[in-house]
Amino acid sequence: MDERSYYTIDPEGKLKCLKCGVPLEKGKAKFLYLDNGFPVELPVCPKCGFVYVPESLALGKVLSVEKALEDK
Amino acid sequence: MKSRIPERGSTHVYNVSKISKEEIDSMVERCVYEQPPFCNAACPLKLDTRALLKAVAAGNFKKALQLYEKIAPFPLILSQGCEAPCEAKCRLCERGDGIAIRAIESAVARFGEQSKLGGVFRSTKKQKAAIFGSGLFVLFLAGELEKKMYPVTVFCAEPDEEMYLRGAAPFLDDAAFTLELKRLKRKEIRFVFGCEITAEFFRQKREEYQILGASEAAAKTFFPVAECTPDVMLYEKENLIMGSGSGVMDTAFGAKKAALTADRLAQNLDPRNTRGREGAVESKLYTDLSQAEALTRVPIPLEGYSRDQAMEEARRCLQCRCEECLKTCAYLRHYGKHPGLLAREIYNNTQIIMGDHQLNKPMNSCALCGQCTAVCPNGMDMARVCHMARENMVATDKMALAPHEFALLDMLFSNEEAFLSRPQPGFETCKYVFFPGCQASAVAPETVRAAWEDLSTRLEGGVALMLGCCGAIADWAGRREIYDHTKAFLDAELSKLGDPIVIAGCPTCAKQLRSRESLEVIGIWDILLQLGLPEGAKGLDRPAALHDACGARGDSVTQNAIRSLAKQLGCDLKEPKDALDRAPCCGYGGLAGYANPEVAAELTEQCIERGEGPWITYCMACRDRFARAGQETHHLLELIYGKDAQNAPDISEKRRNRRALKRDLLLEYWNEETKGMEPEFKITYTLEAREMMDQRMILTEDVENVLRAMRKTGEAVLDGESGLIIARARLGNTTFWVGFTEEGADAYIVHRAYSHRMQVVRRQG
Numbered sequence: 001m002d003e004r005s006y007y008t009i010d011p012e013g014k015l016k017c018l019k020c021g022v023p024l025e026k027g028k029a030k031f032l033y034l035d036n037g038f039p040v041e042l043p044v045c046p047k048c049g050f051v052y053v054p055e056s057l058a059l060g061k062v063l064s065v066e067k068a069l070e071d072k
Numbered sequence: 073m074k075s076r077i078p079e080r081g082s083t084h085v086y087n088v089s090k091i092s093k094e095e096i097d098s099m100v101e102r103c104v105y106e107q108p109p110f111c112n113a114a115c116p117l118k119l120d121t122r123a124l125l126k127a128v129a130a131g132n133f134k135k136a137l138q139l140y141e142k143i144a145p146f147p148l149i150l151s152q153g154c155e156a157p158c159e160a161k162c163r164l165c166e167r168g169d170g171i172a173i174r175a176i177e178s179a180v181a182r183f184g185e186q187s188k189l190g191g192v193f194r195s196t197k198k199q200k201a202a203i204f205g206s207g208l209f210v211l212f213l214a215g216e217l218e219k220k221m222y223p224v225t226v227f228c229a230e231p232d233e234e235m236y237l238r239g240a241a242p243f244l245d246d247a248a249f250t251l252e253l254k255r256l257k258r259k260e261i262r263f264v265f266g267c268e269i270t271a272e273f274f275r276q277k278r279e280e281y282q283i284l285g286a287s288e289a290a291a292k293t294f295f296p297v298a299e300c301t302p303d304v305m306l307y308e309k310e311n312l313i314m315g316s317g318s319g320v321m322d323t324a325f326g327a328k329k330a331a332l333t334a335d336r337l338a339q340n341l342d343p344r345n346t347r348g349r350e351g352a353v354e355s356k357l358y359t360d361l362s363q364a365e366a367l368t369r370v371p372i373p374l375e376g377y378s379r380d381q382a383m384e385e386a387r388r389c390l391q392c393r394c395e396e397c398l399k400t401c402a403y404l405r406h407y408g409k410h411p412g413l414l415a416r417e418i419y420n421n422t423q424i425i426m427g428d429h430q431l432n433k434p435m436n437s438c439a440l441c442g443q444c445t446a447v448c449p450n451g452m453d454m455a456r457v458c459h460m461a462r463e464n465m466v467a468t469d470k471m472a473l474a475p476h477e478f479a480l481l482d483m484l485f486s487n488e489e490a491f492l493s494r495p496q497p498g499f500e501t502c503k504y505v506f507f508p509g510c511q512a513s514a515v516a517p518e519t520v521r522a523a524w525e526d527l528s529t530r531l532e533g534g535v536a537l538m539l540g541c542c543g544a545i546a547d548w549a550g551r552r553e554i555y556d557h558t559k560a561f562l563d564a565e566l567s568k569l570g571d572p573i574v575i576a577g578c579p580t581c582a583k584q585l586r587s588r589e590s591l592e593v594i595g596i597w598d599i600l601l602q603l604g605l606p607e608g609a610k611g612l613d614r615p616a617a618l619h620d621a622c623g624a625r626g627d628s629v630t631q632n633a634i635r636s637l638a639k640q641l642g643c644d645l646k647e648p649k650d651a652l653d654r655a656p657c658c659g660y661g662g663l664a665g666y667a668n669p670e671v672a673a674e675l676t677e678q679c680i681e682r683g684e685g686p687w688i689t690y691c692m693a694c695r696d697r698f699a700r701a702g703q704e705t706h707h708l709l710e711l712i713y714g715k716d717a718q719n720a721p722d723i724s725e726k727r728r729n730r731r732a733l734k735r736d737l738l739l740e741y742w743n744e745e746t747k748g749m750e751p752e753f754k755i756t757y758t759l760e761a762r763e764m765m766d767q768r769m770i771l772t773e774d775v776e777n778v779l780r781a782m783r784k785t786g787e788a789v790l791d792g793e794s795g796l797i798i799a800r801a802r803l804g805n806t807t808f809w810v811g812f813t814e815e816g817a818d819a820y821i822v823h824r825a826y827s828h829r830m831q832v833v834r835r836q837g
């Protein structure tokens with residue numbers, strides 16, 4: 001997998017990990033589906049590693065990639 | 073939580089074939105959409121008569137002439153001399169007068185503007201053609217070769233074009249002769265007049281030309297033994313194209329064949345090979361004559377049709393085209409393809425190893441309802457094609473779970489958590505078992521209870537109760553393994569009850585269960601006809617439209633029983649358009665609603681448009697979809713038992729209804745308590761959240777599980793902007809996210825919910 005990220009979201013300090021009490025930061029994550037992987041940058045908790053997928057991303061980009069992969 | 077049904081892998085199995093090429097070929101052949109209209113099939117010259125008549129009907133004589141000139145270099149000669157076998161084949165002849173095609177062609181030849189294809193744009197071919205002699209065959213052949221862009225020279229004895237044309241087409245009237253002479257002079261045909269057509273003359277000229285043709289008389293002069301092979305119009309020994317004809321049409325056909333031979337010879341190819349299908353053919357097209365009007369021909373005046381008369385006559389044309397299934401099926405209309413084409417594409421889709429399977433969605437959007445087979449004059453069966461294709465995709469591990477997982481999990485829910493199978497209290501085994509069907513318990517649990525209580529009171533020998541799914545969902549999804557497992561499970565449960573006679577409450581269950589030889593299955597409608605209606609049963613006080621169930625297609629016994637029952641109830645039934653075997657599907661069938669909500673909605677809409685409500689159905693899925701579309705709808709059993717399930721439940725309520733029915737009946741009749749099912753914390757939903765969840769197929773139990781996981785791990789995100797806490801959990805193959813606010817320690821208000829199937833993980837580097 002290359003270093004390129006397919007999608008980047010910066011939490012801009014608006015999101016907080018409830019467990020750790022710290023703001024989420026832009027961090028490296030990966031989507032996996034039907035044996036395919038996509039590197040992305042999403043809001044991640046720097047302490048516990050919680051990766052956050054916002055609603056707009058889930059219903060937009062993520063859904064369309066899912067559908068494309070399902071028809072492969 | 074582990075997934076109940078494994079997701080597809082990426083290593084596909086290639087060699088399974090649930091659908092053979094031979095079968096698909098024979099299926100595709102049943103669709104006659106692409107068959108030629110009968111007039112066109114009868115024409116050896118293959119005139120696109122349907123298009124020509126359409127153009128004339130619209131007053132577009134220019135386009136009509138273009139179509140006609142494709143087959144006729146001299147339109148007036150052909151239209152005045154043609155025997156017109158097309159006219160006898162016109163389907164209108166069966167009801168009245170066939171279309172006066174020849175007279176219309178003649179009007180087209182007279183009134184059509186000639187397209188201005190002057191010499192400027194012509195890029196002629198290298199091979200030159202010479203044709204010797206006189207007569208219609210030579211004239212037509214010259215015309216055909218000119219159309220094919222060969223430089224053509226005609227060597228003849230006549231002194232000029234006028235004499236030549238007079239000799240070739242003596243039957244032309246004066247007006248036609250003038251027009252056709254003009255046309256001849258405009259063509260890029262070089263005439264050498266006043267020649268002495270002898271063998272010596274031919275020998276002198278032949279070396280200069282690559283394509284040689286002659287009238288029959290000229291050919292015999294050059295070679296007394298010359299013999300024409302009719303298929304190719306060739307004296308093969310000398311590669312001399314020759315011919316005559318027994319009539320104008322036959323001569324035109326001969327010239328057409330001869331021109332193709334010229335093409336083949338010019339390319340140094342065997343003129344006998346790859347010629348395609350020449351001449352008239354038989355058509356298997358179907359034409360619906362029930363709507364045929366205007367059965368009388370516009371009288372043809374001596375001088376032929378005027379423009380207006382030709383248009384009027386052409387407007388009588390039915391424009392033969394078989395679209396019987398497209399007329400009745402919203403799914404086929406949605407994709408805008410006739411089933412022969414769609415079936416072929418879907419089959420090809422199953423054969424793709426690498427790359428996009430673009431037909432997955434169409435294949436999964438068919439309601440598998442069998443309507444097309446009922447309306448098709450040849451029994452084209454899209455349900456079989458789509459079903460086999462689904463099974464094949466599953467068997468080769470190419471079918472993603474996404475379109476069907478919710479339905480499959482719902483089926484597992486029906487046959488596990490909500491499954492109930494008990495003999496009637498007081499009986500060890502029973503003579504009967506009532507099997508209402510999963511949708512009945514989900515949509516109208518009170519009706520299920522009342523029906524069973526009635527049956528077990530009035531029937532002798534004990535009536536057991538079995539709440540579950542017949543397996544139709546797995547069958548529709550093409551999941552053979554799950555279907556077989558369901559079948560074995562139900563068989564084992566039935567055997568525990570003493571292999572009773574199944575009283576089905578749903579026509580689809582009845583059909584599914586009947587497909588197994590070991591079971592005796594009757595419908596509750598049959599039983600109620602025998603027993604008579606229960607006390608208090610009452611029909612509607614207004615006229616109602618009856619919607620037939622796909623499960624009863626081809627089953628006139630059930631269709632009639634339903635009508636008899638409704639009449640006994642006192643219902644004033646109205647038959648909508650397309651009733652009985654022609655009834656469309658409500659959109660639930662084949663899991664269309666899961667794979668393609670848009671098509672399913674169109675199917676529902678099409679059902680509703682056929683008549684005026686209130687509606688009476690005898691399938692709970694139809695009742696549910698009609699009600700969701702805002703129609704007042706009653707299942708026949710609701711009327712019989714006086715229970716109105718009211719508004720359509722959402723997906724979570726459908727589960728709760730099944731659970732509650734099982735819990736209540738177990739306690740009341742078998743004295744069994746069900747362990748608490750309520751979560752240990754309190755959840756309320758905003759209206760917006762409930763609607764969102766119903767549309768996104770997220771259940772309240774999914775939300776409960778997310779919150780339960782959050783309470784255990786403490787993992788959640790606070791969105792400073794919306795003020796919502798957002799938690800998530802991976803449940804099976806799906807990650808669910810819930811946005812909520814807290815109301816004290818153990819109470820939550822859910823505002824939003826969404827999901828995705830992709831897994832998300834952290835990555836290093």
Ligand SMILES: [Zn+2]
Pocket residue numbers: 017018019020021045046047048049050
């Ligand atoms: Zn954290």
